[in-house]
Structure formats: structure tokens, C-alpha cells
Amino acid sequence: MIEVILPAPLRELASISGRVFLDVAQPATQRAVLDALEREYPTLRGTTRDRSSGKRRAYLRFFACGEDLSNAAPDALLPEAVATGAEPFVVLGAMSGG
Secondary structure (H helix, E strand, O other): OEEEEOOHHHHHHOOOOOOEEEOOOOOOEHHHHHHHHHHHOHHHOOOOEOOOOOOEOOOEEEEEOOEEOOOOOOOOEOOHHHHOOOOOEEEEEOOOOO
16 A cells, blocks of 8 residues: 555545555556556546646656655656555645746
8 A cells, every 4th residue: 555645635626635545556656656546536637647648747746755756757666665655655736936
């Protein structure tokens, strides 16, 4: 089981009150986590990544074990601590402005 922490707007959209625990196909990759998330919560399809290209949405960032994984390849292995459930996979909303 992989723990996923979502920002409040995505939790509200999917009617989730807290953290999410997902059975993720191995090997544990960013793509596998997002695939499992969208399978479990269909209302989130297209919110974390573009439906056509599969690219991460510009104002979302992905973190695990204190590392920014936002620009990592979708099929790169997640850190072992995330794959074993010891650490969460975090989705954060990014902000811009001046």
C-alpha cells in the first residue's frame, strides 16, 4: 500500500476526507501511483496529468522522501520508502505570482 497525500481541492473533488492508501502495481512508479489514483477516484482523471499526453499539470508538484519528483520520468522508480509504504507520495498545488 502506498500512501498518497493530496491537496485540499483534489480531496474535495474526489470526496476524500484525509489521506489515501492505494494498492499500486509494482514496480512503484509515478505513473503507477497516478493510474491507481485515477482508477480508485475517477473524478480525478485529468486533474493531475493531461488526459491526452499524460504530462503532469503545470500547477501540481510531486514529492517523496523530501525530493521534488515533478520532473522525473513517469516510469522512474519511486524511492524504496514510498514503495514500501514507509513514506507518502505527496501531491502539492504550486503557486505563481510576484
